[in-house]
Amino acid sequence: MPSERRDSQEHILYLLKTKGPLTAQALADRLNITAMGVRQHLKRLDEDGLVAHHDERSGVGRPARHWSLTTLGNGRFPDSHSDLTVSLLESVRRVFGAKGLDKLIDARTREQTKLYREQIDGRRSIEHRLTALAEQRTTEGYMAEWHQAEDGSYVLVENHCPVCAAAQFCQGLCRSELDVFQEVLGKDVVIERTDHLLAGARRCAYRITGSESAA
Helix, strand or coil, rough: HHHHHHHHHHHHHHHHHHHHHHHHHHHHHHHHHHHHHHHHHHHHHCCCCEEEEEECCCCCCCEEEEEECHHHHHHCCCCHHHHHHHHHHHHHHHHHHHHHHHHHHHHHHHHHHHHHHHCCCCCCCCHHHHHHHHHHHHHHCCEEEEEEECCCCCEECCCCCCCHHHHHHHHHHHHHHHHHHHHCCCCCCCEEECCCCCCCCCCEEEEECCCCCCC
16 A cells, blocks of 8 residues: 555544544545545545444435444554553452552552653643643553633543553553542642543543632
């Protein structure tokens, strides 16, 4: 496959991963190529089992075709060493029991908190703190980004979970990460998880509000 075609198809997969279901026209607008060109790429990706589509009707006229990643397509963004990680967690629980596993998670939480504080300390505004946190999480493979919602709150989105298999085995990992985010973003904000990958959502997302407005 020519490198230009491969790059376009990889970009399509990335957009569907980070933005969710999109139409061919929406993809074309983001890629700055024709909708016909995008449809050709989608046809090839569909044949490879990486994408699928569903039609949505909105008002009159023909329904719009939305494309999304299949399970195989999501597999192009792999879990980091998932088999080894789960095996190690199973060994810790078997040898040291549930309390031993809790101690391991606590140690990981302390290390994460220390690392994120090093990245965030000195950044006063919530926007700067969120930028530093999203950059660090992206470095770790979470494909993180944030934006401000219409109501003035902030939304932190993680489009990928590189430790999903481990989190499925030990959901304490997810609970500890929420605690870490709250700790490093500061007492002047309240953070809540609104979307959870393990609950069937496409991604994990968190809503951040000022502590006063959240009351």
